Amino acid sequence: LPEVFLKAQPVLQALEDAGFEAYFVGGCVRDLLLDRHIHDVDIATSAYPEEVKKTFAKSIDTGIQHGTVTVLYGGEAYEITTFRTESGYQDFRRPDKVTFVQNLEEDLKRRDFTINTLAMNLSGEIVDLFDGLGDLQKKVIKAVGVAEDRFHEDALRMMRAVRFMSQLNFALEEKTEAAIADNHVLLSKISVERIREELVKLALGPNSQEAFDKFIDTGLSGECPGLAGQEEKLRVFTQLKGRITDEAVFWALLALIINLPVNKVTSFMRTWKNSNAMGQEAKAIVTAFDQVTMGQVSNWDLFVFGQNALTKALEAAALLGQPVSSQSLLDRYAALPIKDKGELAVDGGWLIKKGVKPSPALGDLLDRALKGVVLGQVANDEESLAAFLDL
Numbered sequence: 001l002p003e004v005f006l007k008a009q010p011v012l013q014a015l016e017d018a019g020f021e022a023y024f025v026g027g028c029v030r031d032l033l034l035d036r037h038i039h040d041v042d043i044a045t046s047a048y049p050e051e052v053k054k055t056f057a058k059s060i061d062t063g064i065q066h067g068t069v070t071v072l073y074g075g076e077a078y079e080i081t082t083f084r085t086e087s088g089y090q091d092f093r094r095p096d097k098v099t100f101v102q103n104l105e106e107d108l109k110r111r112d113f114t115i116n117t118l119a120m121n122l123s124g125e126i127v128d129l130f131d132g133l134g135d136l137q138k139k140v141i142k143a144v145g146v147a148e149d150r151f152h153e154d155a156l157r158m159m160r161a162v163r164f165m166s167q168l169n170f171a172l173e174e175k176t177e178a179a180i181a182d183n184h185v186l187l188s189k190i191s192v193e194r195i196r197e198e199l200v201k202l203a204l205g206p207n208s209q210e211a212f213d214k215f216i217d218t219g220l221s222g223e224c225p226g227l228a229g230q231e232e233k234l235r236v237f238t239q240l241k242g243r244i245t246d247e248a249v250f251w252a253l254l255a256l257i258i259n260l261p262v263n264k265v266t267s268f269m270r271t272w273k274n275s276n277a278m279g280q281e282a283k284a285i286v287t288a289f290d291q292v293t294m295g296q297v298s299n300w301d302l303f304v305f306g307q308n309a310l311t312k313a314l315e316a317a318a319l320l321g322q323p324v325s326s327q328s329l330l331d332r333y334a335a336l337p338i339k340d341k342g343e344l345a346v347d348g349g350w351l352i353k354k355g356v357k358p359s360p361a362l363g364d365l366l367d368r369a370l371k372g373v374v375l376g377q378v379a380n381d382e383e384s385l386a387a388f389l390d391l
């Protein structure tokens with residue numbers, strides 16, 4: 001067993017010793033069986049939250065109304081959730097009510113896909129009530145029970161389905177796919193942030209090309225901000241020349257693929273509730289991309305792009321199969337005398353000491369000095385710069 005499980009075994013043991021049932025459940029068991037990296041383990045138990053808290057010295061009430069207690073043990077934090085069912089879902093996204101139950105089966109039934117219903121006990125025995133093992137073997141994402149009903153309960157599951165396709169390199173089971181196609185409009189009930197999180201995971205997954213295909217085919221893409229009616233353009237994502245490895249590169253690609261003008265990138269990023277930093281980065285990449293793919297890139301342009309936007313723009317160009325002489329641009333960038341404004345040997349204070357009055361002209365002089373150094377017209381030292389600026 002991987003280290004994460006071994007470390008967590010005493011937690012299960014403590015619950016069992018206190019007379020409760022406890023299992024590893026969900027994604028961690030799936031990923032164990034797929035031999036994928038496991039980032040955290042989730043634990044399900046018959047103990048009520050209060051009983052979980054009594055069993056351990058340190059705990060935090062993270063989501064006690066949903067039955068989740070975070071237990072701190074051996075320097076790790078474990079989410080321990082009481083077996084529960086959900087009901088209601090009037091709003092297609094959150095259950096109106098969760099009910100604690102005493103058996104594991106009821107708990108597993110409420111989960112989204114068969115491969116996410118697997119549980120494992122302390123001795124490593126797998127509980128498989130919905131043929132999750134069979135579907136792992138067949139490599140399919142299949143809703144638990146009636147797919148249609150499950151997507152009505154929680155429309156985010158439709159995005160999770162295509163996201164798992166991408167991450168796990170699985171196919172969508174037929175009925176599950178049909179139910180997504182029939183119910184894609186329900187995605188509009190889900191907050192943009194939650195859709196975004198799934199879409200980014202989809203984009204960065206190893207099987208993103210097929211997942212994008214389904215994301216488009218089923219109509220899900222049309223429910224996303226700024227993507228309605230862009231189906232044909234979005235198909236470009238199914239023909240990329242490699243794998244997207246960076247979130248900002250994904251957003252830049254998306255903007256480029258739907259032909260968004262540079263000055264619309266930040267507002268587009270905002271409609272997706274991205275951070276300002278992510279918005280700026282995507283815009284910088286699109287800007288650099290436009291220039292490198294048009295040719296005519298000066299050393300000053302390279303300096304203004306900076307290393308990050310430049311390398312990511314080249315990555316985007318490579319993924320889109322655009323011919324760009326990346327290596328020569330990177331070599332030219334590497335050879336720039338300075339890479340950052342802060343490396344300039346002089347600053348405003350120095351100019352003032354040289355007798356320049358604080359004024360807009362001072363800013364212009366600094367700009368000239370910076371450009372001169374970046375373009376290799378003057379050495380980056382005080383004496384050379386004083387002569388260059390006639391001071």
Ligand code: ATP
Nearest residue numbers: 025026027028042110111112113116117154156157
């Ligand atoms: P990962 O953490 O790798 O993204 P995961 O399967 O662990 O994947 P989580 O969101 O961490 O996904 O959820 C843990 C488990 O909770 C899932 O495996 C699944 O059993 C259940 N689950 C999560 N979200 C939903 C949902 N929207 N509907 C039903 N069950 C869900």
Ligand code: MG
Nearest residue numbers: 027028040042
């Ligand atoms: Mg998880």
